[in-house]
Every structure is written in C-alpha cells, then in structure tokens.
Amino acid sequence: MSAISPVLDHLDQQLDHSLQRLFELLRLKSISTDPAFAAECRKGAEWLVADLKSIGFDASVRATPGHPMVVAHHDGPAGAPHVLFYGHYDVQPVDPLDLWESDPFSPALKEVAPRHKVITGRGSADDKGQLMTFVEACRAWKAVHGSLPCRITILFEGEEESGSPSLKPFLEANAEELKADFALVCDTDMWDRDTPSICTSLRGLVGEEVVVTAANRDLHSGMYGGPAANPIRILARILADVHDENGRVTIPGFYDGVEETPSQVLQSWETLGQTAENFLGPIGLSQPAGEKGRSVTEMVWARPTAEFNGISGGYEGKGFKTVIAAEAMAKVSFRLVHKQDPDKIRAAFRKFVEGRLPADCSVAFHPHGGSPAIQLSYDSPFVAKAKSALSEEWPKPAVLTGSGGSIPVVGDFQTYLGMESLLVGFGLADDRIHSPNEKYELSSFHKGQRSWARILDALTR
C-alpha cells in the first residue's frame, strides 16, 4: 500500500472535525486594517500556534511592529525537500454589513444546491480556509504515519490585507530561519470548479507619475490660446505615442528581456477555452486592446503593457473654465514579464517623455514602485510533481496558468530568501472575497486538503 492512501482516507473521515477547527478560526475577527481588531488578530495568531503545536510543530507567535507573524517548524526525513508554506490569517473588513445574508463571523455550512455545500463567512476563502487545507494535510500525515514527508516551515502573516508593512523587514531579519528549497503559497484560485491550477508567472510592475509643466502660471485661453504651450496637449501627445497602431509599446528597449511563450504552453492555454468574447464580455467590451495577433490569455499572462492609470490637469469641475493649465499629470504603469528590468523600463520611459517635450517646458517624474516579473520555468521538477499530484485529485488535469497581477510575497521570497514559489490555491472566481457573503466551497476545503497531502507525497519522490 502506498503512503498516501491512508492519509487521504483519514482526511475523508475527519472532514467534520477539520470543519469545526476552521469554524473556530473563522469566528475570530482578525480584520488587520482596523486597529480596533488588533486583539482579535493576536487571538488568530495564538489559535494557529496552539493548533500547530498540537500537531507537533515548533510554533510561536512572533511580534512585529504591526500584527504578529506565526512561524512553525517541523522536521522531515533526510533527503526530502524543505518547503516554506505561506498563508495569511487576517481578513478584509466586512462592511457593508447589511448586505451579508448571515453574520460574517458566524461561519456555517450551507447547502446551496443538492450535493453542493459551501462554507460561509469572512475569511472562509481568503485565506483562512485555504491555509487550513495545508494544516489539515499535515495533521493527517502525522496521525497516520507519525511524521511528515518533508521538512516544513510555516509562515502565516497577519497583515496581508493591509499592505504587509512588516513582511519585508521580517523576512530580512529572519532569512536564515525561513529559507527553504521553495515556497508553497496558497492564496490563489483554481481555473474552474473541476480544474486545479498552478500559477507559474506573475507580471512585474513599474509605476511612474509624470508631471508636465509649461507656463509659470495658469493662463486665460483667450489671451494666450495659440502661442502658449498647453501641457494637456503635450501630455496627450506623449501618451498617444506610447502605443503604435498594433497595440505594441513604442518605447525603445521596452521589449528587451521579453521572451516568446513556448508554443506548447500557448496551446495548453488555448485548451482552457478563454476567448476575447468570454473574457471581455462581462466587462462590457468585445475588442482586445492589446498587441494584435495574440490571445487575451497571452496578453494578460505573458505580455507586458503600458497603462495609463490616472490623468489630471486644468479645470475638471462642473461647467467650463477657459484656462490653459500650467501643468498636467499622468500616472503610468508598466506590467512586466520575463526578464524585463524595472529600472531600465523606468529610465527608457523617462527618456521617451523628455525627448517629446518642447524645449521651454519641463517634466518631473515621481516613481511609484518597481518589481520584476516572476517566471517559474515551465519544466521545473517541482511544478511537474505538483501538477501530476493535483491531476490525480481533481476531475480535470491541472493547468499551468499565469497571473496578470503581482503577488508581492512571491517577489519578496525571491528577493529576501532567494526562493521560488509554487502557487496553488483552491478558491473559485465566485467566492466573493473582499465582498459581502464570502464563501469557500466545501469541495475546495476537502479536496484542497487531499491535494496538499498528495503534493507533499509527490515532492518526496
């Protein structure tokens, strides 16, 4: 008999107990952004430490300037990999409270259709339900075999929903203790109800604010309209030049470090059935605005962008004012992929802007963050093992997906711990995270536990 079968059986038998434990955690109002709930956050960390200790972890609440971290260690067999599991025990605020069908901190199991149950409550999907899938998998391994198949370090954060102010310093100060072969991050979704997903790429981000100044004061457009440079016109011209007619970014050097996605990966994305129609339809659009000749999936997961996130200048109120403004501002961001260098992109953009400025106008730039893209190799052995383990558990084989956004902790693990992350999660797009009536599928919770048990098993082979 394999080592995994009795663990899976144990998880099936103990599902009700695991639910009761999750409910205990969900009852704690660990809203990290509101100082009124600081004590509840601390209770959440303490509850997790006690639970991990009961499994045999060497667990402790670790103080930060904000809400505490939970760190726990458990040995594994020699030769097996050492993994760092990450999740967060803090949750989003619950207002507007009157839109909740039941109390957000009174979790319950609710049958929404025959043989279809969901766990309701704030944090059920984001991220308490998800992190507990891993804890339950460890508990079952210990119960059945008296040991864990890998050496495991656990890091639970209490500030993910409020900008993670303590994370970087904590990683830096405790790098030796937290370093592992790779990280497992459980804070993402499945592709769909039947298809598990491993996220292998996250786009990077460069944020930049640009302020164009022309005259030394606001001008009357009657007295000066014509001869006087108009910063809105200059800025519009610059922004219009950023893309060509095929949706490509024209900034010289912008595509340095961008790689073509392997054709077999593109083909596997095509099988997911995501089209311009079903991706753009729900947001009221139909025509992809990105680079011509590429699918919407590739645009979001594997292509860089230049986006204008804000623009402002002159008179913006009701009515009209015949003013020529002294300055105009735009907030511009670039999503990066592969090996694009945030510093080089920022410098290239600034040069691009400066080269388009009339000699008597000036520009000021204000940086707003920069982080490179995360790209796991599609053929990493860890990815292959996790993919096969997930494919055994779920109705459909696991897919490798990308994410158009960034998950800062993944970059931080890379920067401070020199460690890649494997992103596996069991949320669904309709879980209403951050919104009223958050839920987590009972199948996500149950099969999520089984998935982690299988992944831990697979990683040792």
Place this chain on the structure above:
Amino acid sequence: MSAISPVLDHLDQQLDHSLQRLFELLRLKSISTDPAFAAECRKGAEWLVADLKSIGFDASVRATPGHPMVVAHHDGPAGAPHVLFYGHYDVQPVDPLDLWESDPFSPALKEVAPRHKVITGRGSADDKGQLMTFVEACRAWKAVHGSLPCRITILFEGEEESGSPSLKPFLEANAEELKADFALVCDTDMWDRDTPSICTSLRGLVGEEVVVTAANRDLHSGMYGGPAANPIRILARILADVHDENGRVTIPGFYDGVEETPSQVLQSWETLGQTAENFLGPIGLSQPAGEKGRSVTEMVWARPTAEFNGISGGYEGKGFKTVIAAEAMAKVSFRLVHKQDPDKIRAAFRKFVEGRLPADCSVAFHPHGGSPAIQLSYDSPFVAKAKSALSEEWPKPAVLTGSGGSIPVVGDFQTYLGMESLLVGFGLADDRIHSPNEKYELSSFHKGQRSWARILDALTR
C-alpha cells in the same frame, strides 16, 4: 472755430469737478457678486441716473431679477448716427483687503512720479472710471453747445462682474428701445500708454466636454491590463490627433470660414513690436505653440485654436492605484475667428471623436456654450472716424487690435440688437483690475473724456 475745440477746453477746465464726481461713484461699494452689497449696487444705479438726468438725459433705473440696469436717452440732430454706449457700474470684490495700500472705496488722486498721477480705488479702471469718460464728454458737449452731436442711448449694467445673468433677457425684452446704429463699448485697454486702440475683432468660442467610456466598471490593471480598452489611452490618442506637427487643427472643415488677414493689417500689427520673446517671456515660455509661420499677434487675434482646458480620469490622488478607469473626460474649447460656424465646429469635432472610437466604447458630449467670432470690417467708416479722432488726441496714432478672448456683451448686441460694437477703452495693462490696488491713470481719465468728445464729433462728419 470748430465745434470740438471749446468742448475740449471745457473738459480741461472741469477736470477737478469730473474727478469729484468719479470719486462719489467710486465710494459706492457696488460689488455685484456678493448679495450683501445689493443696496450699494442700487445706489450706484441711482447715482448714475441722477447724474445723467442732470445732463438732460431721460434716465431711469430699470429693475432686473438681479441688480438694476441704467438706461438713458438723449436726442441728437437729424441725420446724425444713433449710438448705444455700454459700461458697467458694478465692481469686483476687494479681498484680500490687507494687500490694499489704501481703502478700496476711499478713492484718491496719487502722484506716483513727478507729473504722473493715478486715481486709486476699486472700479477706478474697471469700469467706473472708463464709463465716466463718456458721461463727462456728453456733459461738456451739453455745457458748451446745449446739445449732443449724436443721438445717444446709454446702457449701464450692474452684473458684468458676476456673469451678466440678466443681460440677455433685458436686451431681448427691450430690443426696440436699445437698438441703435452701433454700440460704443468702453471696457478695454489702450495698446500702451501712448497708443490708443480700437479692438476690431474678438474670437468666438465653442466649449465641449467629452467623456469616453470603455468597460462597464473600473478594472484591476493586473487582471485586465492588455486586453481591456483604456479610456485614458483612447482619449489621449484623440486629443493628440487634433493638431498636426505644424500646430494646425486637423478636424475636417475646421478652417471653413477662416480668412487670411489683409497684409496691410498684418504689417500694422508688426509695427507694434510684439514678439514671441516679449509675449511669451513673462509667462516663462519662449516657443510659440500655434500654427507655424504666423506671429504670436496673429495667432491670438486672427487665428482659431483648439485648446484642452481640462482632463480627468482614473486615479488622480496621492500615491498610485493600478486601476483601468471606466471613463475619462476632457474639456475642449475652440476659439473661432471670422466666419467659423460654432455649430459646424461642434459637429465636426464630435464626428472626429466618434471616428476614432473603438466600436465597443462610447462617448458622451456635453456642450458648454458657443458663440461666433466678432469681426468688424477693417475699413468700416465708423472705425476710420474713431481711429482718426483718437490719433489726434494721443501721442501715437491709434491702432486696430484684436482680442483673443470674447467680450460677451458684444456678441449679445449683435444677436439681440443686430448691432456692431466699436470697442475703445483707456485702461492700461498694469491697472490691476480685479486685484488689490486697482488704479486708473489720470491721463486715461482726462484724455479719455477728450477722446470721446472727439469721437462723437468725428462720427457726425
């Protein structure tokens, strides 16, 4: 002996008396925008009516929903023209009061240099001092000859500094009574201290607000950046397309009705010595942004423009937000010249925008006023007579100038009374109208009276 000489002598002799009368009017705090001064506004109208009656005008205070108008009539000889004189007796607020060197409503004569005196006080230049130059000219004509050389109607407004809400309805309701051969408007400046000016053109204006909508809600730029249309990008592209690389407006049909300024007029403007350096230098610029190959004077007085007066979209606050906005807005205005048709310009712009819009995006337009340009013929006999009269009075010959802005009353006279206006004023650019320490040159007041006496005389010949 000519009819004019004794009138001019009389004005010289009576200068002190005319100053005392002006001071009486300047002491009235007729701030039209502040309801607390409504009674003072009424006193201003009543003072003017009494003064005009003392000269022999049939004058009355005329109620409006806001501050009253003053209307006065005086007969003239058969065959002489009938002119409508316009000025306004209301003034701007006076704050910040602590920046005034003397009480704004305690007018005084101040010697600022040897043989250089100015009249200080709110309204001294804008517009009480100016309108009284005309009243004093009439008084002198009556005193010397017992009659006026023309039939004269006077209209003094009390709401010019607060948007003239009652003007249009009043003109419409009293069109028969107010209609004359042409209007004399005294609310403008001289070209410089020695050179009187007749303004013969005013640019028209079309204001338009354009709102581009893409997705049906704000989007996360990580999840949707690439495929999703960005309304700021669409708007920037549209605005950038409005001008070509030579500063010309590219909207089809935009230049319909624009005429080339006669070369002798352009030459006379060149003699004024206005250059890109001295026009743009004070506002911190050096390079004319308008149509290549034209002087800044021509750009402002005789060429149409497209200006972007405001722009807004997405996140404009501090910091950064990775949002793709659902909509973006721009306020666009067009300054019109000659025979450009505001309605056609508006329609052409809308078509221009619609033609550049992705099929799944939408646009809404909000009109913000439209008025055609005012263009007096450079060789009108009235203009020639006024020019020659002014040239006799001042050290340098009068120049025909244009104005880049609009003076609404001139358009309203055209629309409601079917009447052209002759714009002659004696203000100087440094009179600090609308600001603390407003002043009017004693020479403007004195030679302004003499100028009107000469113009009235010239118009009869």
